[in-house]
Amino acid sequence: MPSFGQDTAGKYNLVNSLTHVNLNKGPKHFMLRRFMKVDIEVEKVIEKLIKSDFEAAIVGGAVRDLLVGKEVSDWDLATNALPEEILKLFPGSFYNNVFGTVGLALSDKSVLQITTYRSEEKYTDKRHPDVISWGKTLEEDLSRRDFTINAMALKPKAPLLEISNLESQISNFQLVDLFGGEKDLKAKIIRTVGDPNERFNEDALRIMRAVRFATTLDFKIEEKTFEAIKKHSMSLSEISGERIRDELLKIISDKNADLGILLLRDTGILEIIIPELADCFDVEQKSPKRHHVFDVGTHCVLSLKFCPSDDTITRFAALLHDIGKAKVAAVTEEGVRTFYNHEVIGGRQAREITQRLHLSKGEREKLYKLVRFHQFSVNENQTDKALRRFIKNIGIENIEDMMALRIGDRLGGGLQQPESWRLKLFRERLKEVLKKPFTVADLKISGYDVMRGLGIGPGKKVGEILNALFEEVFEEKEKNDRKKLLEKLEDFKN
Numbered sequence: 001m002p003s004f005g006q007d008t009a010g011k012y013n014l015v016n017s018l019t020h021v022n023l024n025k026g027p028k029h030f031m032l033r034r035f036m037k038v039d040i041e042v043e044k045v046i047e048k049l050i051k052s053d054f055e056a057a058i059v060g061g062a063v064r065d066l067l068v069g070k071e072v073s074d075w076d077l078a079t080n081a082l083p084e085e086i087l088k089l090f091p092g093s094f095y096n097n098v099f100g101t102v103g104l105a106l107s108d109k110s111v112l113q114i115t116t117y118r119s120e121e122k123y124t125d126k127r128h129p130d131v132i133s134w135g136k137t138l139e140e141d142l143s144r145r146d147f148t149i150n151a152m153a154l155k156p157k158a159p160l161l162e163i164s165n166l167e168s169q170i171s172n173f174q175l176v177d178l179f180g181g182e183k184d185l186k187a188k189i190i191r192t193v194g195d196p197n198e199r200f201n202e203d204a205l206r207i208m209r210a211v212r213f214a215t216t217l218d219f220k221i222e223e224k225t226f227e228a229i230k231k232h233s234m235s236l237s238e239i240s241g242e243r244i245r246d247e248l249l250k251i252i253s254d255k256n257a258d259l260g261i262l263l264l265r266d267t268g269i270l271e272i273i274i275p276e277l278a279d280c281f282d283v284e285q286k287s288p289k290r291h292h293v294f295d296v297g298t299h300c301v302l303s304l305k306f307c308p309s310d311d312t313i314t315r316f317a318a319l320l321h322d323i324g325k326a327k328v329a330a331v332t333e334e335g336v337r338t339f340y341n342h343e344v345i346g347g348r349q350a351r352e353i354t355q356r357l358h359l360s361k362g363e364r365e366k367l368y369k370l371v372r373f374h375q376f377s378v379n380e381n382q383t384d385k386a387l388r389r390f391i392k393n394i395g396i397e398n399i400e401d402m403m404a405l406r407i408g409d410r411l412g413g414g415l416q417q418p419e420s421w422r423l424k425l426f427r428e429r430l431k432e433v434l435k436k437p438f439t440v441a442d443l444k445i446s447g448y449d450v451m452r453g454l455g456i457g458p459g460k461k462v463g464e465i466l467n468a469l470f471e472e473v474f475e476e477k478e479k480n481d482r483k484k485l486l487e488k489l490e491d492f493k494n
Contacts, residue, residue: 041106042075046156052089054081057138058154067185077114078141086114117141139178146206148181151193188219196228204235208247215251215260233268244273245357253312258305276349279326287337293414296325307408313363314401317370318408320350347372369394370405378426385475387433392474440470444482453489465492
């Protein structure tokens with residue numbers, strides 16, 4: 001039997017095999033004997049609550065992660081202590097919501113969330129309960145949770161930090177599992193707590209969460225839960241874009257993202273949250289003179305699958321890069337399918353999608369550029385002028401992301417090689433061009449010249465004039481002549 005106490009890093013206490021507890025039937029042995037790590041700071045918080053005559057248990061995703069041997073990144077506790085009582089016990093903690101959750105910063109800068117037992121009633125807006133009541137028991141608190149694998153708890157059997165002979169301790173925690181969460185976890189199943197129709201009626205965002213958990217955990221959705229998702233998918237139209245965005249981006253950033261997007265489609269969710277992409281699955285691409293073998297929607301999903309970037313916005317752009325094709329699809333008399341200007345239309349659609357999902361300004365601009373300019377040419381005869389235009393369009397900071405999108409696009413279209421010899425040459429040419437940077441700062445006149453020449457003071461207008469001059473000389477550096485630029489200032493006089 002291993003020894004207990006702090007490990008070599010001094011951060012964790014090992015917890016021996018668990019006891020499985022059903023509050024209605026009494027304890028029985030947990031089916032899987034595991035050795036887990038519980039953050040010692042979390043143990044100290046539990047200990048302090050118990051010493052103050054309160055209950056405390058680890059709940060939520062932390063329990064799920066511990067049971068499968070995964071490192072926990074987010075810790076949550078449930079307690080019968082009220083928020084004001086928690087605040088008194090832990091100086092420096094904070095409380096700024098109506099859901100009974102007190103935040104406590106840990107040494108690794110993560111936040112431990114301590115939530116008072118509660119029950120909830122009525123969900124008029126399909127998201128938040130109209131009535132929240134403080135609960136008295138852990139059982140009551142667990143019964144309000146979404147899925148069985150998230151409705152388990154770990155209760156300490158004895159004071160964690162005062163056990164004199166840890167090596168002889170059979171177990172320090174009891175697993176409280178009222179709804180078969182451990183069984184579903186072992187079977188890799190997503191199932192709601194109780195009637196799925198009731199759970200999704202209460203909070204429509206749970207529909208997205210079900211798909212997200214199925215994606216990130218590589219689980220299957222139980223049949224009744226799956227059917228209820230399809231039945232209630234339209235309810236997502238009542239959920240804010242920010243909430244949809246958070247769940248969607250977690251799916252997109254996962255290694256199983258392609259399967260997650262297809263699951264969104266199979267459940268009817270995709271046509272609610274990104275109808276522009278859902279429409280693409282009906283658009284065929286296979287035709288003479290084209291290498292594509294998949295419909296547009298499938299191609300977009302496969303492009304996401306094969307996109308080598310870890311950047312979520314780049315992966316999102318890979319998923320959306322061809323959505324404009326559904327709007328411009330046509331067939332010539334020879335039977336060749338065409339999609340002229342799809343990147344222009346797709347760029348506009350990408351802007352609408354990112355605004356709907358309330359992405360940040362920087363994220364919106366980056367995604368737009370990647371979609372709008374993904375159809376760039378890699379002809380070996382391109383001039384430096386053409387390459388500089390490409391760099392200007394997408395931004396130096398987005399070059400590698402665009403290359404990653406192009407690789408996903410190629411592999412997602414059925415090609416075997418991630419890069420053609422032309423793309424490799426294009427990369428090398430870009431490196432050469434970038435050795436000779438040309439920005440506003442390289443103009444032969446400065447902001448001071450602008451102010452003196454036009455008789456104006458510092459301000460936004462000076463920058464606008466410099467940018468306008470830069471636009472004119474960017475592609476033809478020979479026009480970057482001080483005398484000519486000073487003369488050009490005359491065009492900006494009122």
